[in-house]
Amino acid sequence: xxxxxxxxVVPRPEEVRVDxxxxxxxxxxxxxxxxxxxxxxxEAALRLRELHGGRVTALSMGPPSFVPYLRVAIAVGADAAVxxxxxxxxxxxxxxxxxxxxxxxxxxxxADLVLCGDESSDGGTSQVPQGVAEWLGYSQATYVDRLEHPxxxxxxxxxxxxxxxxxxxxxxxxxxxxxxxxxxxxxxDYDRWAMAQAADVEVIDATSxxxxxxxxxxxxxxxxxxxxxxxxxxxxRRELVTLEPAAxxxxxxEALRRLGVPRSEERSPSPSExxxx
Amino acid sequence: xSTPESSPLVWxxxxxxxxxxxxDAARCFQCGTCTATCPLAERGTLNVRQLVRRGAFRxxxxxxxxxxxxxxxxxxxxxxxxxxxxxxxxxxxxxxLRARGWRKNDVxxxxxxxxxxxxxxxxxxxxxxxxxxxxxxxxxxxxxxxxTEAASTVLYVGxxxxxxxxxxRTARAVAxxxxxxGVPFRLLGEQEVCCGETPRALxxxxxxxxxxxxxxxxxxxxxxxxxxxxxxxxxxxxxxxxSKEVExxxxxxxxxxxxxxGTLKVKPADPGLLTYHDxxxxxxxxxxxxxxxxxxxxxxxxxxxxxRSRRWALCCGGGGGNMWREAPGExxxxxxxxxxxxxxxxxxxATACPFCVTCLSASEAAGPGRLAIMDVAEVVARAxxxxx
Amino acid sequence: xxxxxxxxxxxxxxxxxxxxxxxxxxxxxxxVAEGLGEPLVALTAGQDEGVGDELAQYGADQVxxxxxxLLSRYDTRVFTGLLERELRAHSPSVLLLGATRDGQDLxxxxxxxxxxxxxxxxTSLEVASDHRLVGWVxxxxxxxxxxxxxxxxxPSIVTVRPGVFPMPTPGPGGGAVRVxxxxxxxxxxxxRRIAFEPNGDAVDLTxxxxxxxxxxxxxxxxxxxxxxxxxxxxxxxxxxxxxDAGWVEHERMxxxxxxxxxxxxxxxxxASGAVQFTVGIDKAGYVIAxxxxxxxxxxxxxxxxxxxxxxxxxxxxxxxxxxx
Numbered sequence: 001x002x003x004x005x006x007x008x009v010v011p012r013p014e015e016v017r018v019d020x021x022x023x024x025x026x027x028x029x030x031x032x033x034x035x036x037x038x039x040x041x042x043e044a045a046l047r048l049r050e051l052h053g054g055r056v057t058a059l060s061m062g063p064p065s066f067v068p069y070l071r072v073a074i075a076v077g078a079d080a081a082v083x084x085x086x087x088x089x090x091x092x093x094x095x096x097x098x099x100x101x102x103x104x105x106x107x108x109x110x111a112d113l114v115l116c117g118d119e120s121s122d123g124g125t126s127q128v129p130q131g132v133a134e135w136l137g138y139s140q141a142t143y144v145d146r147l148e149h150p151x152x153x154x155x156x157x158x159x160x161x162x163x164x165x166x167x168x169x170x171x172x173x174x175x176x177x178x179x180x181x182x183x184x185x186x187x188x189d190y191d192r193w194a195m196a197q198a199a200d201v202e203v204i205d206a207t208s209x210x211x212x213x214x215x216x217x218x219x220x221x222x223x224x225x226x227x228x229x230x231x232x233x234x235x236x237r238r239e240l241v242t243l244e245p246a247a248x249x250x251x252x253x254e255a256l257r258r259l260g261v262p263r264s265e266e267r268s269p270s271p272s273e274x275x276x277x
Numbered sequence: 278x279s280t281p282e283s284s285p286l287v288w289x290x291x292x293x294x295x296x297x298x299x300x301d302a303a304r305c306f307q308c309g310t311c312t313a314t315c316p317l318a319e320r321g322t323l324n325v326r327q328l329v330r331r332g333a334f335r336x337x338x339x340x341x342x343x344x345x346x347x348x349x350x351x352x353x354x355x356x357x358x359x360x361x362x363x364x365x366x367x368x369x370x371x372x373x374l375r376a377r378g379w380r381k382n383d384v385x386x387x388x389x390x391x392x393x394x395x396x397x398x399x400x401x402x403x404x405x406x407x408x409x410x411x412x413x414x415x416x417x418x419x420x421x422x423x424x425t426e427a428a429s430t431v432l433y434v435g436x437x438x439x440x441x442x443x444x445x446r447t448a449r450a451v452a453x454x455x456x457x458x459g460v461p462f463r464l465l466g467e468q469e470v471c472c473g474e475t476p477r478a479l480x481x482x483x484x485x486x487x488x489x490x491x492x493x494x495x496x497x498x499x500x501x502x503x504x505x506x507x508x509x510x511x512x513x514x515x516x517x518x519x520s521k522e523v524e525x526x527x528x529x530x531x532x533x534x535x536x537x538x539g540t541l542k543v544k545p546a547d548p549g550l551l552t553y554h555d556x557x558x559x560x561x562x563x564x565x566x567x568x569x570x571x572x573x574x575x576x577x578x579x580x581x582x583x584x585r586s587r588r589w590a591l592c593c594g595g596g597g598g599n600m601w602r603e604a605p606g607e608x609x610x611x612x613x614x615x616x617x618x619x620x621x622x623x624x625x626x627a628t629a630c631p632f633c634v635t636c637l638s639a640s641e642a643a644g645p646g647r648l649a650i651m652d653v654a655e656v657v658a659r660a661x662x663x664x665x
Numbered sequence: 666x667x668x669x670x671x672x673x674x675x676x677x678x679x680x681x682x683x684x685x686x687x688x689x690x691x692x693x694x695x696x697v698a699e700g701l702g703e704p705l706v707a708l709t710a711g712q713d714e715g716v717g718d719e720l721a722q723y724g725a726d727q728v729x730x731x732x733x734x735l736l737s738r739y740d741t742r743v744f745t746g747l748l749e750r751e752l753r754a755h756s757p758s759v760l761l762l763g764a765t766r767d768g769q770d771l772x773x774x775x776x777x778x779x780x781x782x783x784x785x786x787x788t789s790l791e792v793a794s795d796h797r798l799v800g801w802v803x804x805x806x807x808x809x810x811x812x813x814x815x816x817x818x819x820p821s822i823v824t825v826r827p828g829v830f831p832m833p834t835p836g837p838g839g840g841a842v843r844v845x846x847x848x849x850x851x852x853x854x855x856x857r858r859i860a861f862e863p864n865g866d867a868v869d870l871t872x873x874x875x876x877x878x879x880x881x882x883x884x885x886x887x888x889x890x891x892x893x894x895x896x897x898x899x900x901x902x903x904x905x906x907x908x909d910a911g912w913v914e915h916e917r918m919x920x921x922x923x924x925x926x927x928x929x930x931x932x933x934x935x936a937s938g939a940v941q942f943t944v945g946i947d948k949a950g951y952v953i954a955x956x957x958x959x960x961x962x963x964x965x966x967x968x969x970x971x972x973x974x975x976x977x978x979x980x981x982x983x984x985x986x987x988x989x
Contacts, residue, residue, distance in 0.1 A: 012398075012405065031406070033397045094783055095776065125785035126764075130741075130773025139855050140741050142770040156859065161766050163679070164863035166738075168856040184389040186382045188396065190483025222782030222818040225811050226799055236952060237968040240959070248971045249981035252932070252953055255969055259930050259951055261875055261897050402944055441940035442962030606909065635939065642881045642937070643906050 001054035001149065003045040004111040005078065006101055006132070008035045008120050009062055009069045034069050037117025037180025039076075044147055044178050045115050046077045046186065052149050054112075055079045059104050061089055061097060067201050075188045075196035082108065086206040088217045096220035098131025103209050105136060111173060113155060118143050118177040126177070133175035140175045141168055145182040293333035300370045304363040305329045311357035311367055316591055320608050323347025325357050329370050332377075343385045348374055350608060352599050353478055354557040354592035371597070375480025384479075391601050392481055395488070399470045400436040401601060406467045412438065412445035413464070419456035420449075422464030429502040430462040432528075435511040436471050437631040443638065444631035448507050450658040451528045455505070457663050458541035460531075462505065468495055472506075474514035479598040489518025496523055505531050507654075509558035509565075509630045510596070516563075527559055529629050529653055533568035536575050536657075543660045545577030551656075552581050552623040554614060554637065555590035556630035569629045569653045576660035578627070583617045591617065595632035611640035619648055629653045670756040670819065671706045671727075672698040675748070675771075676720055677763055678711035685832060686763030688723055690825050692833025693790060694761055695724035700792035703758060707840075710747055712737040717842030722835035728842045733849045739767045742855025745774045747847060752779060757820045759798055764824040776822045782815035783822040788829055798823075868900070868916045874929040875899030878919060878946070881906045882935020882956060882975055887913055889979050890934065896986040902926065904936045919945035934975040938963025 058073040058081040070081035116129040133140035141157035148156040311325035438448040473488035535541035594610035676687040698705035707725035717728040776783035787800035815821035877894040908918035927948040954967035964970035
């Protein structure tokens with residue numbers, strides 16, 4: 001199988017600050033990691049390769065500083081890695097990003113299966129996999145926690161929905177977004193570490209990619225950031241009181257009311273999504 | 278006679294040679310002393326003698342993966358090492374066998390995310406380095422590691438003492454005691470990186486070496502020549518991972534020296550009847566039995582020993598990567614240890630390791646009666662009139 | 666940019682009902698449409714033709730119902746095609762969808778199909794002074810919000826998470842309903858559904874907004890905690906000590922070696938707060954802790970800490986909340 005895994009490098013959530021003066025993100029000294037859900041996608045790809053043979057290529061769009069992270073992907077088990085890197089790709093929203101990644105897949109001669117994490121921890125739009133599928137004209141399955149390849153031209157994907165799981169059979173080629181955290185990701189194989197450090201990570205710029213300049217980067221992004229605001233997340237309030245049971249209960253009730261905690265009969269029928277906090 | 282195909286165990290020369298090359302398992306003559314003295318073997322889950330031999334067998338029923346009984350629940354307490362008549366480093370053999378599991382990606386659930394946390398966050402708790410100095414809240418003056426002299430001593434706090442509120446008290450006690458004794462030291466703050474004891478214990482040597490290299494580089498860049506650790510695990514890992522240029526000591530050794538020289542003034546208080554639990558990584562692994570006891574006595578403690586102490590101390594169960602796993606009830610060594618402690622009649626159980634404090638406290642909490650559990654540093658801090 | 670094409674809301678069907686998030690969005694969209702000076706149109710696709718009036722009751726000026734027996738289940742290819750057709754024909758300025766799993770599956774594909782902008786997971790919608798719609802989205806673990814607009818393409822597609830907007834109360838309705846009956850057959854579907862398994866009753870603390878967690882201090886009386894949990898729509902969790910003691914099932918154990926939760930609020934009773942436990946509640950919106958020991962580390966990890974005995978406090982809460 002020709003398997004491509006789209007990886008994104010994201011900053012650690014607690015470390016990003018907003019520069020109040022310029023209203024832009026201050027990324028100085030920020031630690032970055034491979035988006036956790038993308039690692040789960042990589043694990044899924046490696047398992048398929050174990051069962052069905054083939055090649056796993058890690059694909060990413062970003063600055064040259066992403067290369068070490070792609071090497072980590074190789075150390076974990078990917079056969080190769082490609083970085084799409086060009087200033088012209090910068091400032092891309094999901095339309096332009098998915099366009100560029102799709103072009104990257106095409107530059108490899110296409111794939112049988114493109115796997116992505118369902119969401120990235122720094123923006124979490126969950127839209128890039130669907131976009132890549134549409135640009136490529138591939139079938140798609142999102143929020144998948146189980147993947148099988150029962151026959152040559154198909155894949156079976158189990159999607160996790162709010163009220164249950166549905167298993168779909170789709171024709172290849174396909175794009176699948178893998179639900180993060182649903183399976184443990186194998187750790188770096190240190191026997192591969194040296195090879196991964198020396199591996200030739202292919203870096204492709206906009207011209208080599210043959211990308212349409214109007215579809216990439218800022219130019220290719222219909223959505224625009226009009227402004228940024230910091231949402232105050234102070235540490236825990238750490239308010240400490242000593243109260244008699246009756247008064248303590250009142251305090252708790254006040255807090256619950258403020259938080260809009262419903263009684264059991266007021267609960268809305270659909271399960272709520274996890275908070276973005 | 279059974280054919281190779283139908284035999285459940287197939288000796289594999291290549292595997293045996295690799296085992297022999299990487300460990301001293303060839304010296305083992307299968308006497309079984311290790312199994313006889315292993316605290317987990319008593320509970321029926323670990324057959325050390327078998328493990329040492331299994332390294333030679335090919336995959337199959339003898340596969341050394343996640344399901345191998347005992348391979349991953351071994352706490353690396355080194356009781357087996359102590360009893361072995363051939364001096365085999367059995368703990369080293371366990372580490373080697375675990376490494377084999379990683380190569381096949383066949384390890385118990387819960388360990389992979391742990392290593393990713395170490396790899397990405399530099400600590401097993403998935404907490405940000407920016408919070409690594411939170412334990413210093415309330416410290417002032419020299420205890421914060423700020424010193425006008427170029428201090429060549431670093432107080433290496435370690436992940437647990439940095440992030441765990443209970444263990445943070447020990448870190449504060451050590452910092453204050455060093456300050457009270459006028460010993461200048463520095464802290465690494467947010468730059469402190471995990472000592473790598475857990476990756477090492479789990480058999481992922483590559484990550485351990487990577488973390489050690491980062492620590493070595495950092496210490497070199499600030500001209501540190503001595504590292505004082507809060508945890509015996511950090512003590513053991515840094516000793517193994519750093520070059521000989523840096524002296525690594527456990528805080529109990531340093532404080533013992535300071536008290537006996539009179540540099541650190543300790544007034545015997547009365548902590549009552551006290552028993553001391555030898556942490557495996559301080560005691561059996563490194564032979565440090567007396568300094569913590571001397572410190573406790575200098576603080577006025579009436580020490581009573583548990584039946585299993587010093588070389589024969591019963592492990593609390595926290596080593597060998599087991600802090601991050603759930604041991605089933607019958608394997609919970611800390612339960613037994615707390616029972617032993619209670620039976621001495623002591624009102625205070627002292628130890629000198631954050632893992633031991635955690636494991637013993639958890640077992641104490643689940644049982645009847647109140648047995649106070651404290652780190653030696655806290656006991657000394659009280660006697661030195663230093664806040665904890 | 667507002668063409669006068671309208672503010673469209675995609676109302677997602679699930680079985681016999683609309684997903685609550687779709688109705689929540691309709692409620693807010695009514696105000697947004699007024700702010701933009703455009704009509705509010707609700708669009709739905711499913712097997713039933715007669716559902717339009719219900720959507721009209723939530724404030725839609727017009728309702729479009731795409732109906733066909735085969736539309737009883739969502740399929741990316743079919744739904745993207747059907748919506749594309751409607752949107753190209755009517756050129757709305759905005760399309761809002763609930764950020765459900767299927768909703769996002771659809772929105773992402775549709776946005777690229779139409780070569781337009783998509784703003785996902787907004788936590789608020791505002792009409793700016795220049796009549797532009799701004800969607801605020803969280804990022805970086807919730808510490809920062811970005812205001813997104815789509816000035817040059819239409820429709821601006823926006824997804825909204827459930828629970829962001831309040832559930833509106835239905836009114837008299839009366840908006841015009843147009844039924845679209847596409848011709849469809851199985852061959853047009855992009856996928857074949859092999860199976861669907863509804864969620865069982867298994868305990869999943871990660872899906873709970875409200876948690877009531879007990880530790881050693883409960884002395885094993887989890888029935889008391891369960892009574893409280895029931896009254897506030899929560900689930901019961903436990904620390905390792907409590908789970909080990911067999912007071913609750915191990916699936917309820919929260920912490921480093923157990924479940925990591927992110928509820929809106931968690932009430933921690935009788936737990937000391939070791940870091941191995943608190944990493945399981947660190948992401949909670951609000952932490953209330955009750956413990957007899959004022960030095961207990963749990964208070965460092967709490968927003969509201971109450972020093973006291975948990976039993977009488979919980980009993981009082983049950984009495985107060987149960988009485989109304």
